Amino acid sequence: MKHRYMPMTEQNRQDMLKTIGVKDIEELFSEIPASVRYQGRLPLAEPLAEPELVKHMKRLANKNASFDTHVSFLGAGVYEHYIPSVVGHVISRSEFYTAYTPYQPEISQGELQAMFEFQTMICQLTGMDVANSSMYDGSTALAEAASMASAITKLKKIVISRAVHPEAREILHTNAKGLGLEIIEIDTHNGVTDIEALSKASDEQTAAVVVQSPNFFGAIEDLAEIEKIAHAHKGLFVVSTNPLSLGLLKPPGEYAADIVVGDAQPLGIGASFGGPHCGFFTTTKKYMRRIPGRIVGQTVDEDGVRGFVLTLQAREQHIRRDKATSNICSNQALNAIAAAVYMSALGKQGIKEVAERNFHKAHYASKRLSQVRGVEIVSTSPFFNEFVMKLSRPVSEMNEELLAHGILGGYDLSRDYPELKQHMLVAITEMRTKEEMDHFADVLEGLL
Numbered sequence: 001m002k003h004r005y006m007p008m009t010e011q012n013r014q015d016m017l018k019t020i021g022v023k024d025i026e027e028l029f030s031e032i033p034a035s036v037r038y039q040g041r042l043p044l045a046e047p048l049a050e051p052e053l054v055k056h057m058k059r060l061a062n063k064n065a066s067f068d069t070h071v072s073f074l075g076a077g078v079y080e081h082y083i084p085s086v087v088g089h090v091i092s093r094s095e096f097y098t099a100y101t102p103y104q105p106e107i108s109q110g111e112l113q114a115m116f117e118f119q120t121m122i123c124q125l126t127g128m129d130v131a132n133s134s135m136y137d138g139s140t141a142l143a144e145a146a147s148m149a150s151a152i153t154k155l156k157k158i159v160i161s162r163a164v165h166p167e168a169r170e171i172l173h174t175n176a177k178g179l180g181l182e183i184i185e186i187d188t189h190n191g192v193t194d195i196e197a198l199s200k201a202s203d204e205q206t207a208a209v210v211v212q213s214p215n216f217f218g219a220i221e222d223l224a225e226i227e228k229i230a231h232a233h234k235g236l237f238v239v240s241t242n243p244l245s246l247g248l249l250k251p252p253g254e255y256a257a258d259i260v261v262g263d264a265q266p267l268g269i270g271a272s273f274g275g276p277h278c279g280f281f282t283t284t285k286k287y288m289r290r291i292p293g294r295i296v297g298q299t300v301d302e303d304g305v306r307g308f309v310l311t312l313q314a315r316e317q318h319i320r321r322d323k324a325t326s327n328i329c330s331n332q333a334l335n336a337i338a339a340a341v342y343m344s345a346l347g348k349q350g351i352k353e354v355a356e357r358n359f360h361k362a363h364y365a366s367k368r369l370s371q372v373r374g375v376e377i378v379s380t381s382p383f384f385n386e387f388v389m390k391l392s393r394p395v396s397e398m399n400e401e402l403l404a405h406g407i408l409g410g411y412d413l414s415r416d417y418p419e420l421k422q423h424m425l426v427a428i429t430e431m432r433t434k435e436e437m438d439h440f441a442d443v444l445e446g447l448l
Contacts, residue, residue: 065403067271071436075386075427076216076411077138077165077263078271081244081354082431087268087341096337105309112308115333116296118340125246125343125351126260127253128282132293134336135279135328138263139168142210142240143175144281144292144326145259149208149236150181151325152290157205159184161193163215164240166416172210181207191219191381191388198226204233208259212240213252217413217425218362218386219379223255231256243267243280245384247355259283268342269335278335288312292326354430358385362428365437369426372441374448378423386427388413388420392448395424405443 022028029037048056072080091097095110102108102115115133122131135141142165146158158176160169162185169185176183186198193211202209209230213221223239230237238259239252244266252260264278265271283291289312297311343351362385370377374392391398395412402409410426417423428437 064273065408070403070406070408071432071440072408073410073426073428073432073440074408075218075429076425077167077265078274078277079266079385079427079429080271080431081266081268081429083268083270084342084345086345087338090341091334091338096334099333102310105307109308111333111337112296112310114337114340115294116298116308117344118336119296121340121343122243122264122280123282125243125251126241126257126280126282127251128257128260129253129285130288130291130295131280131282132291132331133296134264134331134333135261135281135293136330136332137275137277137279138240138261138265139165139171139279140328141261141263141279141281142168142238143172144328145238145240145261146172146181146208146210147175147179148259148283148287148290148292148325149238150179152287153207153235155205155207155235156180157182157184157203158208158210159186159198159201159206159235160210161186161188161198161212161215161221162417163188163191163193163217163219163221164210164212165216168212168240188217191215191217191379191383192221193226195222195225195229199229202229202233202235206230206233206235208236208238210238210240214242214245214249214384214386217379217388218383218427219381220249220384223252223257227255227257242384244351244355244358247351247353248359249355249384253282258287264336264339267339268345269338276332276335278332278339280336290325292328294331355384357430358428361385361430361432361437362387364434365426365428365432365440368437368441369444372445372448375444385429386425389424389426391422391424391444394422398424398444398447401447402443407440407443 017024067080099111102111105112119131119133123129135144150156158181160183173183184201186201187194192215209226211221211226213223215221227237236258237256239257241252241260241262243262243264260282262280264280269277281291281293294310295312296308299307299309301307366377366387369375369389376390377387378390379387399409410424413420413423413425
């Protein structure tokens with residue numbers, strides 16, 4: 001039969017042991033003291049033939065609750081959006097799928113151009129001048145923005161809203177320990193950043209003011225007012241955003257943001273049980289030489305033919321220790337290309353239409369759920385495709401019962417915000433139908 005891999009034979013083992021110069025496995029590990037070696041046979045099941053193994057793994061996989069088996073109202077940073085079939089077709093091509101580092105531009109023009117197109121479209125969405133060719137995810141992009149702001153201003157204080165994604169704040173705190181940054185978190189009021197508290201915390205020692213809009217609760221922040229606070233003492237204004245929302249909302253670049261970051265997952269990248277995804281990082285021309293990661297530039301060769309190269313940074317820049325702009329020297333090029341294909345397939349009008357559907361469907365769901373006894377919609381600020389509701393029972397209990405009805409409930413906010421007990425963050429994308437939202441409301445009413 002055909003194998004997906006080449007199985008190991010006993011002759012293979014003997015040949016390798018002979019080449020190493022030992023007679024058996026025991027002699028191979030003889031330098032490891034017997035007192036620290038596991039004695040006996042590991043309690044593992046007997047090996048299976050490949051056909052039986054494939055069936056076994058499929059049975060295990062079928063136990064998962066997925067978008068194929070359940071209707072999802074879970075977002076909190078990872079969303080179920082429709083992915084056009086062309087996305088998978090393009091990124092499955094070997095020249096993209098197996099490529100990694102395009103340091104030889106003469107043989108990497110296809111990948112370099114695709115990365116360049118990603119940068120261009122991200123700049124158009126965010127209203128910024130320069131984008132890199134992706135980062136690991138939105139959370140690490142935000143942490144890099146804070147460290148870049150500190151390097152530019154030579155200051156150590158970062159003021160960040162608690163309405164920024166909890167995981168992004170955790171990563172920022174982790175990075176801050178090594179960089180010696182002081183992180184000041186600002187509470188929220190009515191689901192958005194407390195402007196008065198933000199203003200009081202920002203001073204001449206502040207390297208950056210960091211907010212997210214739409215924020216973790218789905219609410220849209222007052223970027224115009226926050227920009228004044230960020231720049232009042234010459235600090236940088238950093239905005240994290242959902243790129244799909246920018247098909248509908250005014251881009252952060254038009255609010256004089258200095259750095260705009262986010263996760264490109266909503267742009268044609270599957271949820272995939274949490275990753276891998278793709279972060280984007282944009283800034284102004286003034287700071288483009290400080291940008292972490294890779295940048296692809298467009299140029300012409302000696303014959304005047306258009307070409308693409310990695311620019312502004314050489315690989316050596318990433319191994320210069322304390323002189324490097326960042327210790328991130330890799331990227332998520334394949335997922336960045338997926339996002340580029342998605343944006344190309346939909347076009348400007350398509351992105352706008354998808355954003356509008358997310359907005360209108362979320363507002364329908366909010367209105368419908370507000371009619372359910374035991375549900376209180378607490379989102380009073382304008383929101384995009386997520387909102388917060390308070391239940392009369394614990395969210396963890398509700399989500400267990402919703403699973404039995406084929407529904408993935410919203411995110412339990414008490415996991416990250418102890419003061420928000422019995423509060424659920426509900427996400428609505430273009431994938432949800434009126435019937436599904438009505439059914440969700442009906443099931444909730446029955447359970448409550």
